[in-house]
Amino acid sequence: MSFIPGSLHGLRVVDLSRVLGGPYCTQILADHGAEVIKIEPPNGDETRTWGPPFDGDTAAYFQGVNRNKLGAVLDLSQPADRERLLALLDSADVLVENFKIGTLERWGLGYEATLAPRFPRLVHCRISGFGADGPLGALPGYDAAIQALTGLMSVNGETGGAPLRVGVPVVDLVTGLNAALGIMLALRERDTSGRGQFVESTLFDCALSILHPHSTNYFYSGKEPQRSGNAHPNITPYDMFHTGSTDIFLAVGNNAQFATLCRVIAAPELADDARYADNKLRSQHRRELREALEARFAAWDGAQLADTLIRQGVPCAPVLGLGAALAHPHTAHRAMRVEIAAEHNPGRTYSGIASPIKLGRTPATYRSAPPALGEHTAQVFGAAEDPSCSR
The missing domain is CATH 3.40.50.10540 (Crotonobetainyl-coa:carnitine coa-transferase; domain 1)
Incomplete structure (x- = not known):
């Protein structure tokens, strides 16, 4: 060459x-x-x-x-x-x-x-x-x-x-x-x-x-941001979740992705629940939604679930160590x-x-x-x- x-x-x-x-x-x-x-x-x-x-x-x-x-x-x-x-x-x-x-x-x-x-x-x-x-x-x-x-x-x-x-x-x-x-x-x-x-x-x-989005959140609310672990301060579900094996990180950014998530894990009742109708409501009911999702995820292999979701348009990934990330085919x-x-x-x-x-x-x-x-x-x-x- x-x-x-x-x-x-x-x-x-x-x-x-x-x-x-x-x-x-x-x-x-x-x-x-x-x-x-x-x-x-x-x-x-x-x-x-x-x-x-x-x-x-x-x-x-x-x-x-x-x-x-x-x-x-x-x-x-x-x-x-x-x-x-x-x-x-x-x-x-x-x-x-x-x-x-x-x-x-x-x-x-x-x-x-x-x-x-x-x-x-x-x-x-x-x-x-x-x-x-x-x-x-x-x-x-x-x-x-x-x-x-x-x-x-x-x-x-x-x-x-x-x-x-x-x-x-x-x-x-x-x-x-x-x-x-x-x-x-x-x-x-x-x-x-x-x-x-x-x-x-x-x-x-x-x-x-x-510092985005914490700085702009502060400019418009006047409130100090709080530590939220892996969870996003503005979006739900956007966090790390336990599964039947490998933990996954799920990043649902809109209603269509949430609907796809519910379909993939066979949880139509979550898609129809008024508490989870949009991101604002989902953010108000973070704890309940997390518990409901992890109950469903327990039946899944994490790597398989993450691969299924991302191929259906829902951003998701297994939580890997550095060695596994460097050895990843991609x-x-x-x-x-x-x-x-x-x-x-x-x-x-x-x-x-x-x-x-x-x-x-x-x-x-x-x-x-x-x-x-x-x-x-x-x-x-x-x-x-x-x-x-x-x-």
């Missing part, structure tokens, strides 16, 4: 970010053809140590968000390495960083004073906890703390139970997604103006942005698993989740495993680079 350049082929991205939001953003760009140069400090991105599990000496956490990148090392506290960075930015389209705010300015690399005048076409994307100013400006932000601060934890958990952190670092991930989107918006505008600009994506803003059909031979680590194979962004003519490609620390320093800065700066 011949190589198909990605949609971002020819774009050069200098990635100074570490941990999750920034690397997740730049992996999106790299998967779609951008040349991403990941610059790490001499001790490396700290997530290289965030294990177990480890792939050799590198934690799986790092491996998950750093494929398709060239890896180089610079010590930006040193003037000579700051000059090397500036030389690299001469040919770059995008700079992504998540330093503590004020760090680049202290090094003489601030956007307004240095980068924008010297590189007018550069798109500079900064990922931070709270932005540079305001009551929380320049303070450090971490996913779980932002979940707590912005109300995400308050709506997550069992009815009557304590607030819970969402089980994946959703704030970091959505901040990375918004950073990638912001970069593409800025690049699109650059096509017209010829000028780069500053792009900002903060954990705080992004966490607030994903995961394979959608090509959502990636394996790459690790060139720097013979005998080892990189495994990861593929890009969910599917382009018809210029699909994502998976060209290289995550780099070893400083693996491409000489390649990035030239073979004649001072050996003391190559790793």
